[in-house]
Amino acid sequence: MEALARLHLTVTRAYKVNPDINFEIFIHKVDGLSDDHKIETQRDIHQRANDDLADAGLEKIHLSFYLTSIYDHSIFEAFSKVVQKLIPQLPTLENLLNIFISNSGIEKAFLFDVVSKIYIATDSTPVDMQTYELCCDMIDVVIDISCIYGLKDDGTGTPYDKESMAIIKLNNTTVLYLKEVTKFLALVCFVREESFERKGLIDYNFHCFRKAIQEVFEVRMKVVRSRKHQSHLQKNKRPTPNGTPRMPL
Numbered sequence: 332m333e334a335l336a337r338l339h340l341t342v343t344r345a346y347k348v349n350p351d352i353n354f355e356i357f358i359h360k361v362d363g364l365s366d367d368h369k370i371e372t373q374r375d376i377h378q379r380a381n382d383d384l385a386d387a388g389l390e391k392i393h394l395s396f397y398l399t400s401i402y403d404h405s406i407f408e409a410f411s412k413v414v415q416k417l418i419p420q421l422p423t424l425e426n427l428l429n430i431f432i433s434n435s436g437i438e439k440a441f442l443f444d445v446v447s448k449i450y451i452a453t454d455s456t457p458v459d460m461q462t463y464e465l466c467c468d469m470i471d472v473v474i475d476i477s478c479i480y481g482l483k484d485d486g487t488g489t490p491y492d493k494e495s496m497a498i499i500k501l502n503n504t505t506v507l508y509l510k511e512v513t514k515f516l517a518l519v520c521f522v523r524e525e526s527f528e529r530k531g532l533i534d535y536n537f538h539c540f541r542k543a544i545q546e547v548f549e550v551r552m553k554v555v556r557s558r559k560h561q562s563h564l565q566k567n568k569r570p571t572p573n574g575t576p577r578m579p580l
């Protein structure tokens with residue numbers, strides 16, 4: 332009850348400051364609850380929080396809820412979904428992943444931020460927690476092995492670079508395939524063993540996919556740079572407090 336009251340206070344105050352704000356609410360430490368109980372709890376909290384907002388005449392505020400715990404990967408998954416809402420290029424990334432997997436015979440693919448293990452995009456097939464956890468474990472294994480055996484004797488070098496890739500064959504005829512996409516991103520795919528026999532095709536399609544992803548982010552960087560340049564010019568055009576121009580006009 333106290334938590335709900337605090338939530339209401341936080342939401343209403345934040346909304347007053349910025350009506351465009353997104354509210355993402357984590358119902359944390361749910362590991363102690365059974366699966367049925369988790370859903371029931373979420374529904375109950377959602378209902379009460381919405382009722383409180385409706386009573387205050389703020390029914391237009393949308394609250395998103397996530398069930399999280401530090402004892403599994405739910406917290407990472409929840410953060411992934413939140414971060415994805417902040418990525419304007421998400422539909423493009425999803426589209427590229429859909430094209431890539433359907434042309435390569437891949438079951439599922441995730442685009443991961445390697446350091447945080449947040450996935451910034453995946454194809455449109457449903458995500459199941461176990462698949463996501465396996466991908467996180469694979470990234471951990473690759474980075475750990477690389478840190479132990481991949482750095483130079485004097486400790487220089489990076490554990491994740493252009494050459495980073497890994498193949499792990501599971502005992503259920505599935506292959507996990509990890510490849511570097513950019514300095515920060517990795518693609519992790521689930522492939523059936525028989526589809527992995529056409530690795531050449533997968534690699535060629537991956538090459539095209541990586542190029543497309545890099546182009547997407549290059550466009551973004553160009554926009555950011557030109558905005559910065561413009562605001563810099565405008566700032567310099569503004570006169571100083573004593574009225575003299577900052578730059579020769």
Ligand SMILES: Nc1nc2c(ncn2[C@@H]2O[C@H](COP(=O)(O)OP(=O)(O)OP(=O)(O)O)[C@@H](O)[C@H]2O)c(=O)[nH]1
Pocket residue numbers: 359360361362363399400401402
């Ligand atoms: N069962 C469970 N315990 C958790 C979880 N996350 C944190 N804890 C435990 O909760 C305790 C408090 O964690 P803190 O990191 O101090 O969090 P806090 O916000 O300062 O404290 P709280 O208000 O109690 O959450 C620690 O003993 C954590 O191990 C979780 O997902 N499940």
